[in-house]
Amino acid sequence: MDAGLSLSSHGAASLLHATPSGLIDTRSQYQHVFDIYVPIAIGVFALFVLATLLAVIIYRRRPPERAARWYEHDRLEAGYALLLSCVVAFLLYITLTAEHRVDTVSARERPQLVVNVTGSKWEWHFNYPAYGIDLYTGTVGHQDLVVPTGETVRFRLASLDVIHAFWVPQLRYKHDLIPGSIQNSTLTFSRSGLFAGQCAEFCGLFHSTMVFNVRALSAAEFTAWAQRQQATGGAGA
Ligand SMILES: [Cu+2]
Numbered sequence: 742m743d744a745g746l747s748l749s750s751h752g753a754a755s756l757l758h759a760t761p762s763g764l765i766d767t768r769s770q771y772q773h774v775f776d777i778y779v780p781i782a783i784g785v786f787a788l789f790v791l792a793t794l795l796a797v798i799i800y801r802r803r804p805p806e807r808a809a810r811w812y813e814h815d816r817l818e819a820g821y822a823l824l825l826s827c828v829v830a831f832l833l834y835i836t837l838t839a840e841h842r843v844d845t846v847s848a849r850e851r852p853q854l855v856v857n858v859t860g861s862k863w864e865w866h867f868n869y870p871a872y873g874i875d876l877y878t879g880t881v882g883h884q885d886l887v888v889p890t891g892e893t894v895r896f897r898l899a900s901l902d903v904i905h906a907f908w909v910p911q912l913r914y915k916h917d918l919i920p921g922s923i924q925n926s927t928l929t930f931s932r933s934g935l936f937a938g939q940c941a942e943f944c945g946l947f948h949s950t951m952v953f954n955v956r957a958l959s960a961a962e963f964t965a966w967a968q969r970q971q972a973t974g975g976a977g978a
Pocket of ligand 1: 904906940948951
């Protein structure tokens with residue numbers, strides 16, 4: 742799936758897989774995590790189904806004199822607990838490692854554009870400090886978050902009230918907005934396009950109306966758009 746999104750860094754290039762175009766791709770990190778989680782989840786599910794079926798067949802109703810006498814098995818249970826603990830520790834390790842790599846890249850990258858993305862009940866506010874542009878989606882607004890392609894864009898994610906999540910499904914990108922802190926994401930859009938976005942953290946009555954679009958334009962088109970916004974005070978499209 743080429744969604745046209747990459748996360749790049751000059752300083753931490755060796756930390757992430759490079760895409761064929763030379764950009765660093767955060768999605769491959771998460772793909773790697775996903776590829777490990779899914780087989781483990783399927784294996785655990787199959788184990789539970791098998792154990793349940795065996796229990797139903799082996800311990801089905803029978804005359805009282807033939808019922809099983811034992812009800813616990815310390816060694817088996819300890820081994821099972823140990824196995825599950827190892828699986829959890831392993832999954833935590835690969836998850837936190839992937840997140841650390843992405844955070845490292847976000848912190849080191851020097852962005853060409855910074856966009857402050859603020860979530861609140863129930864709208865998005867996109868602020869471009871270098872251009873003095875402010876965009877508000879309003880409730881059920883499909884206001885576009887406009888970004889240039891081929892340039893490093895840093896999103897500074899913040900929330901005014903509760904936890905929201907900045908989610909662009911087609912780009913396979915999601916990041917929480919935590920009240921009281923700023924989360925940094927540094928992304929590079931490798932091709933232009935329009936991508937639907939949505940708040941992905943239940944945040945109250947109108948959670949489902951927190952929608953927006955990401956519109957990736959060529960660098961020249963973006964500059965023209967930004968100048969139009971500045972000239973019209975945000976009334977231009
Ligand atoms: Cu929300």
